[in-house]
Amino acid sequence: MHLPVMPPISPMLAKSVPTIPDGASYEPKWDGFRSICFRDGDEVEFGSRNERPLTRYFPELVTAAKAELPQRCVIDGEIVIATEAGLDFEALQQRVHPAASRVNMLAAATPASFIAFDLLALDDRGFSVEPFAVRRAALAEALAGCGPAFLVTPATTDLSTALRWFDELEGAGFDGVIAKPLSGPYAPDKRVMFKIKHQRTADCAVAGYRLHKGSDDAVGSLLLGLYRADGTLASVGVIGAFPMARRRELFAELQPLVTTFDDHPWQWAGDNRETSRWNAGKDLSFVPLRPQLVVEVRYDHMEGDRFRHTAQFNRWRDDRDPRSCTYEQLEQPLTASLYDIVPNLRRTEPPTEGQP
Structure with missing residues (x-):
């Protein structure tokens, strides 16, 4: 594997703030496994927040990366499992299992998706030093037409839309909202983004x-x-x-x-x-x-x-x-479907009673 950005790398982090700041790019805060995907032709690796590989636990995403992603790229995102009831973090946790046979069985039964929200490299060009506005535009162009496993997260610069997402999407399993400065470079292991979570x-x-x-x-x-x-x-x-x-x-x-x-x-x-x-x-x-x-x-x-x-x-x-x-x-959150904002997100049917 020979890319402008090589594994392992720590993802850029967010610090908690009480309110959604103005003048940023806003995204729903996905509730999954943070991961950076590295692809160089047939070589695919998924790193985690602690820089340990997740690749063996998501063989279906390795296959999908070869079919859907650009030939050479490094993409920051979140591995999730989505159902009609919302994001299923418990099903995601079950994927981290030492037995390859069980991993493969779950990969078929509850396939995961990768939600992309930042671009670190494409072909021979590194994007880490570019402002987020440039990285976001390049990401959207590079992954245009991808799916169903790899999708770009919705984003907006409209504060009223971010506030609506914060209120309406919790019932679908979202953690809150992420706010990203438009002019900042990619800063591994630095808390330069902002997260606003329900308290x-x-x-x-x-x-x-x-x-x-x-x-x-x-x-x-x-x-x-x-x-x-x-x-x-x-x-x-x-x-x-x-x-x-x-x-x-x-x-x-x-x-x-x-x-x-x-x-x-x-x-x-x-x-x-x-x-x-x-x-x-x-x-x-x-x-x-x-x-x-x-x-x-x-x-x-x-x-x-x-x-x-x-x-x-x-x-x-x-x-x-x-x-x-x-x-x-307990306060009951508003209920909205995550498919309202990501219509093409892969749906996984939750196991019926008696299934693993």
């Missing part, structure tokens, strides 16, 4: 804790629950960003609430030792607590019935009854 709060019952790595007297994370309409307590996520001194204080404060799994809403956890699918050596077992404490957390959006990302501690709510921590309190 909400929820009151959750604290149902357990995990110990801090390497310590037996400090809390690593608190397990959060919300009550369903039938009265059962659902596991919705964790919070864990505490100073070490506070972690030790929490450990002492929580001991009176420690209980057994026999008396806990999540009895199943006592029968099955939980480990991470992504790190077999990571123990996800926890200490059960009577769900008597309520904590207010900040979150961006839900994925199914769980927080999509790790929630952030806001404050304790001693005035709240844990039983009042229900799903009904």
